[in-house]
Amino acid sequence: MSLKFVVSPAFSAYSDAVRKCIQNFWSTGKVLASGRNTIRIFDIDGLQVNIKAFKLPNLVNRFAYSYFRKSKAQRSFEFATKLLQMGIGTPKPIAYSEHTNWSGLRESFYASEHLDAKLTYRELVEIPDYPDRDNILRQFTRFSYKLHELGIEFKDHSPGNTLILEDAPGQYSFYLVDLNRMEFHDKMPFELRMKNLSRLTPHKEMVATMSNEYAKASAEDETVIFETLWRLTAAFQHRFHRKRRLKKKFLFRK
Structure with a gap:
């Protein structure tokens, strides 16, 4: 060997x-x-x-x-x-x-x-009353916008793949993990940016908050951001749950 x-x-x-x-x-x-x-x-x-x-x-x-x-x-x-x-x-x-x-x-x-992080984006999805949730979500959105501005397409931008550490009260830093699927672009087009965020949450209110913060960071129209991101999120959720149903059905038949 x-x-x-x-x-x-x-x-x-x-x-x-x-x-x-x-x-x-x-x-x-x-x-x-x-x-x-x-x-x-x-x-x-x-x-x-x-x-x-x-x-x-x-x-x-x-x-x-x-x-x-x-x-x-x-x-x-x-x-x-x-x-x-x-x-x-x-x-x-x-x-x-x-x-x-x-x-x-x-x-x-x-x-x-090893980073001993107790918090990921997943907790924000699963715990609606998580302390300082809105602030963390907005800072995470700014972090994602920075990725996009640098042309970084993190293809596994999903709930468990960003570790979140609190550096000071109300101030957070973000660390990407599970890095083997990435692509680097000179410039990321708008649709690709929104698609990159579409796997994070099924909750419409979180998509609305992220759309609002992304609009502030990018100067893009908030309504266009929300409608595009929600359309892509709904499409991803449909594919995800359809795949799970088919997998469960196949395993049941076996």
Whole structure:
């Protein structure tokens, strides 16, 4: 088996320790999330390291990731580095590792500095009376507008993929996670900007608040923003729930 390990120069002193954590990933560390991908937290001399193990790709992708496309781990590492250079928050990238054999990519891991965030956008969706909710939502919208102005299309801009930290009373900072699907544009057209926000919430009142704040930031017409964003949100929700119904029906028949 061939092994590839790349570490950020900023964390070169931790290189051997991080490599060891990856080698022993499945038997050590504290599980943070499991399922399609697995995330474990490791303590290295007081540094909290978040390591994500991506699921085994299918046979076609194993080959593609080995010869034609960058792996999800490599893309996460490189996109995180680029985001920080552009002034966008994301946990600091530490390293990535790829394990390949004759069939192509077998395992890949992405290590980053762990942020202990208790809040994501998801809580704003699920808890209508969350403290300071309107203010957080408006600051999040400003953050999203900044992404769009920089030409950053975060394709997984969904409720659980932005960590939110309170820096001071009423002041929040935002950190993108799950970075392997991103695209960078010279300029993002209006429809693409609205589509980028359409997966965040099914609640019309949240869409209205975001439309109001986006209009303030962009000087675009608020009514046009709301009508476009709500149309795209409703279309996404329709596809999402239809897919779930079909999946449930298929599983029931099995």
